[in-house]
Amino acid sequence: KVTELGSARQALLWFLEQGLDLPVRCANGDVIWRRPNYATIHRMIANPIYGGAYAYGKSRSVPGYDGRSGIRRKARDEWLALIPDAHEGYISWERAEEIRKMVSDNVPASRHHGAPKHGDALLAGLFRCKRCGRKLTVRYTGANHNIPRYSCWRGLLDNGEPRCIAFGGLRVDDAIEEALLGVVEPGAIAAAVEAERNMANQRDQVQDALMRELEAARYVADRAFRQYDAADPENRLVTSELEARWNKALTGVGEIEAKIAKHRTITPHPFPMSASQVTALAGNLRAVWTAPTTDARLKKRIVRTLINEVVADLDDGTSEIVLVIHWVGGVHTELRLPKRHRGQRNATPDDIVDAVKQLVLIANDDVIAGVLNRNGLTTGNGNRWTRERVTALRSYRKIPVFRPQIDGVEPWLNLGGAAKLLGISPKTLRLAAEAGDIKGAHPLPDGPWIFSRSKLA
Structure with missing residues (x-):
């Protein structure tokens, strides 16, 4: 379960969600079943006995301040004995070591990727600065703090050195997604x-x-x-x-x-x-990947399965972001992306901006992204719309976010809500709106109708 979900904590949450207990041996030798905790699962992962290995000398006695001796665990390389394949294990020794290393690498230290988090940055923990060798950090901007930006700040924060590099995350994540989907789609x-x-x-x-x-x-x-x-x-x-x-x-x-x-x-x-159905599911891989409802942690786990790290640099001469992808199989791929200059923007067509201004009256960013994609519309860079890109557009254009009314009385209604208010069928209302008998807005051909409650009353 730890292997499937990617971390010991996620496995613990799965056990708690399913209401499953785990066996624990008491001091008197009895085995009882009880609600698991993180320490129980982590001890199972770290204990070599489950992989069929014999270990001895894992702890030492240390004096305490009150004269009593205490027990302290040693580091793994300080054990007196560690003999793999000493007895039959629940899993092989190699598999046990892979799981232990994976959980150890989930620690968000400089030498590890860290466990996948909820943030939208696809490559958090995978970027390394070519100039200083440090890991890039990610911070989020935008009205909802979900627009990623990668920066190399550690030299500045730790040693007062000049900042190395920084660049926006949306364009970079898009390029890595395209490269990754090109690798995954054949299988x-x-x-x-x-x-x-x-x-x-x-x-x-x-x-x-x-x-x-x-x-x-x-x-x-x-x-x-x-x-x-x-x-x-x-x-x-x-x-x-x-x-x-x-x-x-x-x-x-x-x-x-x-x-x-x-x-x-x-x-x-x-x-x-x-x-x-299997063929259709495989063909829809790209659509599933870009769907707003797809979990960001799942995407990050897929990325970490295929990519060891990405070395990033800025080419000031050509004003490009240079990315070198180190794939797990040992292959390296270089990508060059045009760097966005200060004051430069990728112009989103005005008709899309106007449509978003109307759609926010009745829909959140997830729904708006789906409507724009359904109509075949793309961003200024030619990419599909996602929740993050709609949020970035709203933030730049200062378009307010959709917020449902506390009392439930919405000032703007879609076709179904307006038809229910008038006591007629949605088809009748649509025909009346198309004929101009009832005033309503229809910003996109394959999208919702929008009606003002005050004009319908």
Whole structure:
């Protein structure tokens, strides 16, 4: 699960969301199942025993201020012994080391990429400055603080050195996306088949975990019954205590069985995809990638799977941003992008700006981006519209953001809302608006109608 979700914390949140417990060995040797925490999952990842290795000398005794001795863990390279393949592990030693290294690399230090975050910057943690070798940091601008900008500030902040380089993130992220999709698209069908297989197996993961928990609970209940059955009936104090333990174990079994029944009820059964559906899914890879609803963390995980890092520099002679992509396979690709000069802007056509000014009356930036793309409109750079690009356009043009009214009475309505207010069908209202009998705005051919509530009353 850690491998699938990319971090120990995300795996913890998945266990908590599914209501799954993990086994813990108590000091007396008993194993109990309880709600997991981060430390439990992290110890499993760091413990070499799960990878089939024997380790010795992982801690040392240190004196305390009060004269007592304490125990402190050693660094991994200070252990007295670490013998891989000493016994059969849950997974192979190589796989265990890969997972441990991945979790270790999630620490946002200078030598690591850091775990994928919620921010929209696609390459956060992957950029390295060619001039000083430091990692570039990302900061967000715009009205909603979601327009990324990459900068090399560490030399200035730490040592008072001149700032190296800085550039806007939208154009750079777009160029990396194009390069990455060009690499991924040839294997899109295989990826679609694997995605369908993962969807079918997702339900089994939860059910298998619950069945293992149920098996352990039934064993505890059976052992409690055998202890109760073997007790002397004359010793009422002992038998009453054993009976209470047995009843408690049976209650635990019932709770887990109820969890399994609920899970089977609320979880939809997966259905196999046909060959045409798989092909369509593969063909829509670019559309899925650019959809406003696609999770930014998922995109970052895909990028980190294929790209080790990107070395960035500015060519002042040609006024270009120079990017060298270091792919995982050892191939290097150089991209050159024109640098945006101060005061220069990529002109968005006025008709698109006017359409956005009208659409913000009834729609947020996600919806507006979808409407613009549906009408085949692009940005000044010729790119598809995303939520971030609509936000940047609004911020530059000082167009207010759409905010729903607290009382629910919106001053502007779409076709469905206006038809409901008038008590007629949407088709009738549309025909009346097209004929000019009712005043309404239709900024884009394949887009919503906009009506003023005050003019309809």
